[in-house]
Amino acid sequence: MSETLAGCFCLRPSASDLCFSDPFAPHKARVFHFERGITSMESENETKTLEQEQEQVVNPWEVSAKGTGKIDYDKLIDQFGCQRLDQSFVDRVFRLTSRSPHIFLRRNVFFAHRDFNEILDAYERGEKFYLYTGRGPSSEALHLGHLVPFMFTKYLQEAFKVPLVIQLTDDEKCMWKNLTVEESKRLARENAKDIIACGFDVSRTFIFSDFDYVGGAFYENMVKVAKCVTYNKVVGIFGFSGEDHIGKVSFPPIQAVPSFPSSFPHLFSGKDKLRCLIPCAIDQDPYFRMTRDVAPRLGYNKPALIESLFFPALQGETGKMSASDANSAIYVTDSKTDIKNKVNRYAFSGGQDSVENHRKYGANLEVDIPFKYLSFFLEDDEELEHIRNEYGSGRMLTGEIKKRLIDVLTELVERHRAARAAVTDEMVDAFMAVRPLPNMFN
Amino acid sequence: MLNCTSINMFALQQAQQINFSQYEHPAVMTVEAQAKYVGHIKAGLSKNLFLKDKKHRFYIVSALADTKVDLKVLSQRLGLGKGGLRMAPEEAVAEVLEVPLGSVTPFALVNESARNVSLLLDQGFKTHECCFFHPLSNDSSISIRIQDLDMFLKSVGRMVAYVDLEANPPVGKDQPPDLAALVPSDTPSLNNVLDKTAALQINGDVKSKPVAVTAAKVSKVPSGPQKEKSVSTANSSSSFADPERFIQEILEKASAIVVAESKEENIKQHGDQLGSVVSNSLRKNLSLELIHLATMFKNTAYTEGFGAGIRCPAKRL
Numbered sequence: 001m002s003e004t005l006a007g008c009f010c011l012r013p014s015a016s017d018l019c020f021s022d023p024f025a026p027h028k029a030r031v032f033h034f035e036r037g038i039t040s041m042e043s044e045n046e047t048k049t050l051e052q053e054q055e056q057v058v059n060p061w062e063v064s065a066k067g068t069g070k071i072d073y074d075k076l077i078d079q080f081g082c083q084r085l086d087q088s089f090v091d092r093v094f095r096l097t098s099r100s101p102h103i104f105l106r107r108n109v110f111f112a113h114r115d116f117n118e119i120l121d122a123y124e125r126g127e128k129f130y131l132y133t134g135r136g137p138s139s140e141a142l143h144l145g146h147l148v149p150f151m152f153t154k155y156l157q158e159a160f161k162v163p164l165v166i167q168l169t170d171d172e173k174c175m176w177k178n179l180t181v182e183e184s185k186r187l188a189r190e191n192a193k194d195i196i197a198c199g200f201d202v203s204r205t206f207i208f209s210d211f212d213y214v215g216g217a218f219y220e221n222m223v224k225v226a227k228c229v230t231y232n233k234v235v236g237i238f239g240f241s242g243e244d245h246i247g248k249v250s251f252p253p254i255q256a257v258p259s260f261p262s263s264f265p266h267l268f269s270g271k272d273k274l275r276c277l278i279p280c281a282i283d284q285d286p287y288f289r290m291t292r293d294v295a296p297r298l299g300y301n302k303p304a305l306i307e308s309l310f311f312p313a314l315q316g317e318t319g320k321m322s323a324s325d326a327n328s329a330i331y332v333t334d335s336k337t338d339i340k341n342k343v344n345r346y347a348f349s350g351g352q353d354s355v356e357n358h359r360k361y362g363a364n365l366e367v368d369i370p371f372k373y374l375s376f377f378l379e380d381d382e383e384l385e386h387i388r389n390e391y392g393s394g395r396m397l398t399g400e401i402k403k404r405l406i407d408v409l410t411e412l413v414e415r416h417r418a419a420r421a422a423v424t425d426e427m428v429d430a431f432m433a434v435r436p437l438p439n440m441f442n
Numbered sequence: 443m444l445n446c447t448s449i450n451m452f453a454l455q456q457a458q459q460i461n462f463s464q465y466e467h468p469a470v471m472t473v474e475a476q477a478k479y480v481g482h483i484k485a486g487l488s489k490n491l492f493l494k495d496k497k498h499r500f501y502i503v504s505a506l507a508d509t510k511v512d513l514k515v516l517s518q519r520l521g522l523g524k525g526g527l528r529m530a531p532e533e534a535v536a537e538v539l540e541v542p543l544g545s546v547t548p549f550a551l552v553n554e555s556a557r558n559v560s561l562l563l564d565q566g567f568k569t570h571e572c573c574f575f576h577p578l579s580n581d582s583s584i585s586i587r588i589q590d591l592d593m594f595l596k597s598v599g600r601m602v603a604y605v606d607l608e609a610n611p612p613v614g615k616d617q618p619p620d621l622a623a624l625v626p627s628d629t630p631s632l633n634n635v636l637d638k639t640a641a642l643q644i645n646g647d648v649k650s651k652p653v654a655v656t657a658a659k660v661s662k663v664p665s666g667p668q669k670e671k672s673v674s675t676a677n678s679s680s681s682f683a684d685p686e687r688f689i690q691e692i693l694e695k696a697s698a699i700v701v702a703e704s705k706e707e708n709i710k711q712h713g714d715q716l717g718s719v720v721s722n723s724l725r726k727n728l729s730l731e732l733i734h735l736a737t738m739f740k741n742t743a744y745t746e747g748f749g750a751g752i753r754c755p756a757k758r759l
Contacts, residue, residue, distance in 0.1 A: 140625070141497075158733070179618055186623065199734045202741040326496070333497045379730070415734065422682045422738050430741075430748040 058283050070317050070366075073111065073282075073309065080285045082112045082307065089113075092120055097159040104152045104308065107375050112282055114292070115304035119277050123160065128441050129275040130268070131156055132258045132303070134167035135195065137187040138177050142194045143329035144409070145311035147416070148376070150198045152308070153279045163204045163267065163440035166195060167258050171210040175247040185211055192428050194332060197419035200431075204440045206267060207431045210254055217265045221257040221298075226250065228294045237290055256291040259303035266434050275301050282307040312372055316348035330409055332416050339413060343370065343406050351391075351398035362394035363401075370398070370405040377408050460594050462586040469581040471544040473507045476574070476583060485585040486570035490546040492539065494530035495522050499626045500538055500556075504548050504575070505564035505607050515610050516562075521619035545580040548591065551600050552578075558626045561595070565604045682735075682742040692732060699724050 056065045058076055065071045077084055090105050104110050119129050133153045135146070157164050168191060170184035179187070188209040195207065214222070229252070234240060240249050259276045261268035268274055278288060285307060292302040310317075313328040327346045330339055350368025352358035365371050371391060378384050387404070390396035467479035473489050481487065487507040494500050495517075505511055517527035535543055538559060539550035548563070550556050567573050572585045586594075592602050603624055613619050682688065703720045712719050 177618075183618060183622060196741070199737045200741075201737055202744045331497075335498065415731070419734065419738055422742065424745065426749050427741060427745040430745040433748065433752075435748075 065317075071310065076282060077112050080112075080282070080289075082114045082282075082285060082305065083116075085111050085113050085116065085306070089116065089120075093159070096120060096123060099159055102152060102155040102159070103379055104148070104155075104376070106381065108309075109148070109376060110152060110279070110306050110308045112285075112307040113305055114285075114288075115302065116277070116306050119275055119304045122275060127275070128162055129160075129277050129304075130162055130261065130440075131164040132167070132276050132278050133164070133280065134169060134255070134258070135191055136169045136173050137184065137191040138173045138179075140187060140190050141326075141331050141333060142191065143331045144377075144412075145329060147194075147198060147332070148308060148311055149279050149281065150195055150200075154199050156277070156279065157201060157204060161204075161441065163206070163437055164200065165258055165264060165267070166192075166200075166205065166207040167255070168192060168207065168209040169255065171214075171247075171254065172251055174211075175245070175251065181211065185209060189425075189428055192431065193420060193423040194416075196423045196427060196431055197416055199419065202427070202431055204437060205431060206264065206434075206437065207428075208434075209432070212432065213434070214254065218257060218263045221260050221263045222253040224298050225253040225256050225291075225294050228297050229253070229290065233290075237286060252287075252290065255287065256294065259288075259291050259295070260298070260300045262300075266436055267440070272299075273301060276303040277306060278303050279306050280308070281310060283310070311376070312369060314342060314346045314348065314369060316367060316369055317372075330413065332413055332420070334413060336410050336414075339409050340406050343402050343409070347373070347402060347405070349398045349402075352394075355397065358397060359394040362392045363396075363398070365392050368401075370401045373405055374401070374408065377412060378404075460586070460590040462584045462590065464577065464582055464584050466582040469542075469544065469579075471580065476580075477507075480574055480583050480585070483574075483585060485572040485574050486567060487574050488564075488567070490548070490575070492530045492535055492546045493527050494534060495520070495526050495528075495625075500530060500534065500559040501527070501562060501624075501626075502539075502546060502548060502550070502559055503562045503564075503607070504567075506566040506570075506573075509564050509566050509607050511607050512610070516607070516621070518613045519609075519611065519619050519621040520625050521613075521622040522625070541576075541578050542580065545576045545578065547576040547578070548595065549575060549577055549584075551595065552598050560603075560624050560626045561600065562603055562605045562607070562621070562624060565606045567591075568604065682738045683746070688735070688739055692735065695728060695731070696724060699727055 056071060056075065058071070058079075074084075085105075085108075090101050093105065094101050122129065131153055133149055135150075153164060156162070168188040170188040173179055173187070174181055174184040188211075192207050192209075196202075231249070234249060234252055238248075238252065257263045259278065261271050261274040261276070280288070285305065288303060288305055295302045314330070315328055327342055330342060334342070348367065348369040350364035350366065350371065352361055352363070363371070365388065368391075371387070374384060374387065378387075387396065387401060391401050465480050465483070467476075470476040470479070473487055477487055488504050489507050489509075489511075491503040491505075491511065492500065493503060493513070501520075503511060503516070513527045514524055518524060520527070530538075532543055535541060535546060537555065539546065539556050540553045541547065541550045548561055551559060551561060567588050570588070572587050573591070574583045574585050575591070576582070577584050595602050605621065605624075611617065611620055700720055703723050704716065708719065709716055
């Protein structure tokens with residue numbers, strides 16, 4: 001270890017979004033392939049490095065399909081060793097919660113899981129669980145893709161009547177994006193407002209920022225987790241190198257320990273066996289594999305996971321999402337005209353190049369972005385089916401489906417904005433206060 | 443010309459012991475014109491730009507007449523990218539600042555509509571004993587000491603930020619935009635003002651920070667959720683704190699659906715089943731939205747209780 005620590009802030013592209021809510025992962029082009037060095041984490045099948053290097057790559061910092069194709073999710077599930085969420089799960093959720101399953105379940109947006117069946121089994125026996133999700137507050141502008149996991153988590157909270165902890169990893173962004181401490185804390189609070197605007201119930205939700213909350217029992221768990229993961233292992237998982245500063249190396253436990261109820265003594269004291277369910281995008285899976293590996297050694301339950309697809313960029317699934325290209329996504333601050341322009345000009349269409357061809361062959365629904373977006377956000381299953389038939393057969397034209405999408409997105413964004421306007425700083429303080437939640441399971 | 447806004451300023455002067463001198467003159471649209479009337483007086487002339495960014499946020503940049511202001515540089519320093527800032531359209535001056543064209547002034551920030559406008563003041567103002575600004579119209583100019591301008595702004599709950607407008611620091615991956623904290627967020631509240639003044643990393647005056655904290659405490663406390671300014675949408679946020687308005691909103695939405703469903707064709711089609719058709723439509727279309735509304739209502743009520751609780755802890759242990 002005679003390397004100098006020249007340049008404490010990492011000069012090479014490295015792990016930037018360890019945190020969950022970035023299902024737009026396809027835009028991240030990092031160079032590191034993580035599977036090297038991982039010995040068995042879970043007993044499920046894990047493919048070898050060599051095969052993987054020619055295939056698609058999915059990990060918290062890089063998501064790229066094979067060639068210019070789309071992500072092969074079946075292969076991904078095999079590779080990671082998680083399970084597919086099939087229709088029987090959706091039905092079971094419907095039975096247990098006595099309400100219509102969320103659109104993201106019906107449309108297979110959340111399509112993979114680990115141990116979700118155990119969560120449901122326990123729930124049926126009367127054992128509750130809590131939810132854990134989070135965001136790395138790197139920027140003020142949130143787009144729809146960022147909201148996806150939060151919208152789903154809100155549904156889970158309501159349907160199962162369980163509490164939720166939301167982690168804002170301001171320390172992570174401070175370290176990886178080289179923000180000042182004040183700026184990351186400020187962004188964390190700003191993002192908290194958008195998160196609250198998704199409709200979380202304050203009597204069941206605890207939002208915390210790492211800078212504010214780390215300490216006490218949370219820190220004790222961090223140390224316990226840190227003791228169980230060797231330096232070589234984190235290098236293997238996260239690709240750290242000798243030039244990376246020690247802040248990065250010691251960060252992973254911070255994201256692991258919210259999976260353990262003892263990290264929140266003001267909420268779950270005495271409930272050490274309470275299970276945890278983590279909704280996230282599938283590129284976070286490797287990260288939580290580390291957590292699940294450590295959990296039994298600490299005498300905790302392994303957290304369960306429920307995982308989503310990547311939200312496509314406006315330009316299509318193979319397009320590059322980038323923070324500097326405002327036209328690759330719909331932002332929650334976009335006006336009606338912005339949305340209209342973005343969809344009309346940039347949304348990749350699967351329609352044919354001429355009206356005649358379109359009427360003849362119909363649209364390619366596999367790549368059509370308006371249709372994809374509608375499948376995420378159009379509540380009415382029947383209407384979506386109707387559009388599928390009409391557009392797929394060519395009777396409906398691109399302009400029409402785009403118009404429908406614009407209406408749906410505008411309604412969504414405006415509702416979010418109205419809710420966001422009602423979120424005051426005091427409300428953020430209330431959500432972030434370290435307080436008991438007496439009715440969190442009612 | 444006295445109007446209710448001038449009266450406000452006089453009242454404030456009384457309350458805050460702020461001295462200023464007002465000079466009336468014919469309406470002026472440029473600094474040069476203004477200089478003709480008050481240029482002989484020893485006070486710095488200001489030019490005031492009203493700007494807008496791509497996300498429809500507004501800024502007033504108030505600078506000494508000689509200071510060079512480069513919008514491209516400012517845009518980058520604010521974290522808006524290149525070309526993110528432009529002059530706001532003329533309608534916005536009237537709509538947001540509620541002043542006539544040619545009267546852009548920091549004083550416009552007393553208006554509710556300008557709540558979310560961010561103010562950047564030229565550091566250069568501090569080199570002058572007094573500086574000239576328009577009150578709320580351009581047919582007079584006010585010469586005021588910079589400290590008094592500070593006090594006035596803080597007394598109306600505004601953050602004060604002095605910026606070296608001619609500086610051009612590099613902005614890149616490892617150098618975050620130095621003025622990013624000045625980009626308006628949605629609802630400034632007391633805490634926000636304090637946080638932001640503490641967070642400024644600009645070439646600010648160290649002296650101004652303690653003043654900010656104490657002045658902000660003295661200022662009128664922005665009232666809680668009830669008075670929050672609603673963004674240009676139908677759902678006024680105050681309906682989340684007021685049961686009556688909340689119910690009105692629900693009834694409006696429900697009525698709209700009932701009326702829409704009770705069309706002649708539906709009556710013909712469903713006859714006496716129309717009731718259940720309408721009822722189903724209500725459930726289908728409104729459930730999610732009403733749950734959302736109700737959750738916000740609950741959150742607002744909880745927050746009010748929380749606020750009361752931290753200020754006056756319960757005696758019961």
